[in-house]
Amino acid sequence: MTATSPTALLEIALPVPLRRHFDYLPPVDISPEQITNLLPGVLIRVPFGRQELVGVLLRVKTASEQPSxxxxxxxxxxxxxxxxxQELLDxxxxxxxxxQCAAGEALQTALPVLLRQGEPAQLRGEAVFTLTTEGKGLPVGGLKRAPKQAALLAALQTQPHLTRxxxxxxxxxxxxATTLIDKGLVHIITLAPDCTPPTGPLLRETSLTLSEEQQVAFDQIDYNRFKTYLLDGATGSGKTEIYLQAIEETLKKGKxxxxxxxxxxxxxxxxQxxxxxxNLPVVALHSGLNDRERLDAWLQARAGIARIIIGTRSALFTPLKxxxxxxxxxxxxGSFKQQDGFRYSAxxxxxxxxxxLNIPLILGSATPSLETLHNAHQGRYxxxxxQARAGKAKPPEIQLLDIRGEILHEGFAQASIEAIGDNLRKGNQALVFLNRRGYAPALECHDCGWLANCNHCDARMTVHQTPRHLHCHHCDHQRALPKRCPSCNSSNIRPLGQGTERSELVLQELFPDYKVIRVDRDSTRNKNSMQKLLADVHSGEPCILVGTQMLAKGHHFEDVTLxxxxxxxxxxxxxxxxxxxxxxxxxxxxxxxAGRAEKPGRVLLQSNHTDHPxxxxxxxxGYHALAELILQERHITQLPPFRHLALLRAESKHAQVAVAFLQQARQLAEAIQPPSPLLSYLGPLPAMMEKRGDRYRYQLQISAAQRKSLQLLLGQLALQLEAHPLASKVRWSLDVDPQEMA
Incomplete structure (x- = not known):
């Protein structure tokens, strides 16, 4: 029954995992005229159960399905x-x-934390330090016993104010500055937000001259309409310079x-x-900022003050004037795909x-995803x-090292050790890549074969040395290193395998005269730690970098030649x-x-399967030949990008409950769309790691030849599952276009 309300009603999306909107009466202190003038996208605080939430207004209406x-x-x-x-809202x-996510949860992702907590979306003025009247009257040399205070005073005497x-x-x-404030010589004032664009030239430094190949690519970009470009360039081929010059063209248009x-x-x-x-404001948006910094950057982009916005996945939702x-x-x-909650692909x-928005999109990579390559082959992109490296740089020479039967020194082949030593003696830098954190990926008893497993996951615990402990990288469970085997009481327990910590120690022992710099998630936890670690690398001194895939992405190391x-x-x-x-x-x-500047580069790949196709x-x-080979396999097996996938995941402390939920979900799905060559079901099956964090994980895979039929199914299925009796007994989620099958 629809009940008509005598007054306007507010339809609001709330940050709750329910696929519905919520109707509210207007606040008591707002006039009818103000209500009708409210626009979609306004933030409104509402009661929800026993708590208060901040939601997003979707529309003002006159009737609700709920009784008034x-x-x-x-x-x-x-x-x-x-x-x-309206653009971002839509x-x-x-x-x-x-x-297949609740609208309120998706909208929350687009909002900085402080707005989600109810702070107004208003630009703040910038707090700056300036001299008080007493500070202006202080004679030169008045603080000569405190050189840092004197330096600050001198700086403020030559310019009206200083930012942090x-x-x-x-x-x-x-x-x-705080000390001078306490002395009454300096105080803090807030300047009004400056929305006027800076004057002067657009560029601080001159653009580089593009190579013939770069120029051909650059000239094909149309800035006046929507088109997707795959900028497919070998590492070091100068993709960033094309980005910079494409942005220059955009800025010239006032965009x-x-x-x-x-x-x-x-x-x-x-x-940097x-x-x-x-010579225009550039802001960054990423999770390393505090909440205030993130909101300020977001608001500057919305106001049009920031002309270039750089960020990670969620920065896609930045409002742009x-x-x-x-x-x-x-x-x-893979980090462009959100793996929990609102599982979107940026x-x-x-x-x-x-x-x-009818604007161009450039997708850049030296190793494009198969979905993107397929779109390029189909003419969509x-x-x-x-294909050539920028300047005088040459592609590195890649050499396979067959390590079958070879006695390794803590994971290193003798040829690798000799190559690193030779490289360092020539005054160059080396990079050692190992995509495993910690000291060793497992701890084993050499007498009975016991392995240190996580009590909460189907996984081995990783050995860490600084500090010494066992750590599960899946559920974050930690415990002390045992002195004796809990199975046979032997003291002969040893780390098994190689991690970045262990490689760092081994390399430091092998090359004591050179700095070894470890870059992984453990060594870069603190703010600015990555920049501090890499400062030594950029100094050009001979050193060894050892790390995980964090080192693989976009870094430019001029002196790394091995x-x-x-x-x-x-x-x-x-x-x-x-x-x-x-x-x-x-x-x-x-x-x-390797070899990104004028020095030639060399790559050694240690492998037990050098003859693998x-x-x-x-x-x-090269990569493109590999991609074509894998695309042919995908076409034969009808996997993405040739079919469209969704995963329905369920987890519970009791395996049978998760399985029962997915079995009934499959029955519901088959009732909506029976299995056929165009739409098929697989499962329930255990996840690759069946138990994680004390929960048993299962999944149902749905594969469709057409995106539209998959969407029609999922829309109906999600609503039925929300109302299902078992839904409250499991954690379940739908993942459309999944990137992780775990």
């Missing part, structure tokens, strides 16, 4: 200006529909550029490079956003190729059908760190 006496009044309109404009609602960033540039700690990168660690170096080139181009660097990278959504890949076989025998593709991408991305193809014919 059951409707509660909203508490407050946080800001009368929409936090999300994009998020479309994405929620496509990825300028203090850092002058190497003056903030507590020095903004949005650039997405895969890793937080890459954001600062990308930011763009700031060196452009004058959108002109979207660029995604390393488009193949790369795929970027195509939808660019299409709606324009394929721009760069790359040693300890285990080139990871991915060859993966149970995930994407394993070989990812192996090829990762190995070539790592190899691409995929390894042979990759090394001797």
């Amino acid at each position: 006496h059951k409707l509660r009044a909203a508490l407050a309109v946080i800001d009368t200006e929409p936090a999300l404009d 994009l998020c609602l479309w994405a929620a529909d496509y990825y 960033a300028q203090l850092e540039q002058l190497d003056i700690p903030r507590n020095i 903004q550029a949005l650039v997405l990168v895969p890793e937080i660690g890459l954001t600062p170096q990308t930011l 490079r763009f700031q060196r080139r452009f 004058a959108p002109g181009i979207i660029i995604i660097d390393e488009e193949h990278d 790369r795929d959504l970027a195509a939808m956003r660019a299409h709606r 324009q394929h721009l190729r760069l 790359v040693v890949i300890i285990d080139a076989d990871a991915g060859l025998f993966s149970t995930d059908f994407r394993g070989p593709e990812r192996m090829g991408q990762l190995l070539l991305q790592v190899a691409g760190r 995929l390894v042979q193809t990759l090394v001797y014919q």
Whole structure:
């Protein structure tokens, strides 16, 4: 029954995992005229059960399916200006529909944390340090016994105010400013937001001259309409210079550029490079910022103050006053897919956003994803190729090292050790790649064969030395290293296998006169730790870098001339059908760190399977030959990109409950769309890691020849599953276009 309300009603999307919208009466302190003037995208605080939530207004209406006496009044309109404009609102609602997510959860992803907590979306003025009247009257040399205080005073006597960033540039700690504030010589004032564009030339430094190959690619970009370009360039071929010059063309038109990168660690170096080139405000958006910094950058982009926005996955939802181009660097990278909650692909959504905005999208990679390559082959994307390295740099020489039967020194072949030593003695740098954190991936009893397993997962615990402990990298469970085997009481327990920590110690013992720098998730946890670690590398001194895939993405190391890949076989025998593709991408991305400047590069791949067809193809014919081989296999087996997948996942502390839920889900799905060559079901099956974090994990795979039929099925199935009696007893989720089959 539909009950008509005598007053306007607010239809609101709330951050709850329910696929529905919620109706509320307007706040009691707002006039009818103000209600009718409210625009979609406004943030509103409402009561929900016993808590208060901040939701997004979708529309003002006059009737509700709920009886009027059951409707509660909203508490407050946080800001009368929409936090999300109509373009972003529509994009998020479309994405929620496509990825089978609650609209409120999708919209929350697009909002900075402080807005989700109810702060108004208003630009703050910048807090700056300036002299008080007493400070202005202090004579020169008045603080000669405190040189840092004197330096700050002198700086403020030559310019009216200093920002916190300028203090850092002058190497003056903030507590020095606090001391002068306490003395009454300095105070803090807030400047009104400056929305006027900076005057002067667009560029701080001149653009580089493009090679003939780069120029051909660059000339094909049309800035006046939507088109997707695959900038397919070998590592070191100068893709970034094309990005920079494409952004220059965009800025000349008074438009903004949005650039997405895969890793937080890459954001600062990308930011610095763009700031060196452009005389316009550039901001970064990523999870390494605090909530206030992130909101400020978001608001500057919305106001049009920031002309270039650089960020990781969620920066795709940044509001833009004058959108002109979207660029995604390393488009193949798995981090562009959100793996929980709102499981969207930033790369795929970027195509939808660019299409709606009628602006170009550039997808850049040296090892494009098979989906992107397939789209280029089908003519949906324009394929721009760069095959030569920029300047005088040459592609590195790749050499396979067959380690079968060889006695290894803590994972290193003798040829690898000799090559590293020779490289260092010549004054160059070496990079050792091993995609396993910790000291060793397992702990084993040498007498009875006991292995240290996680009590909560179907996984081995990783041995860490600093500090000494066992650590599960899946559920984060940690425990002390045992002194004796819990199975046979033997003291003969040893680390098994190689991790980055162990490699670091081994290399330091082998080459005591050179610095060994480890780069992995453990060594880069703290803010700015990545930049500090890499400062030694960029100094050019001979050293050894050892790390995980964090080193493979987009870094430019001019003096790295040797790359040693300890285990080139990871991915060859993966149970995930994407394993070989990812192996090829990762190995070539790592190899691409060698010989990026004028010095020639060399890559050594240690392998137990040097004769494997995929390894042979990759090394001797290159990534594109490997990609074609895998695409042929995918076509035969009818896997993406030739079919469309969705995974229905369920997990529970009791395996039988998760299985029962998926069995009934399959029955519901088959009732909506019976199995056929156009739409098929597989499962329930255990996940690759069946038990994780004390929960048993199962999945149902749905495969369709057409996207539309898959979407029709999932839309109906999701609503039925929400109301299912077992739904409250399991954690379940739908993953559309899954990138991880685990």
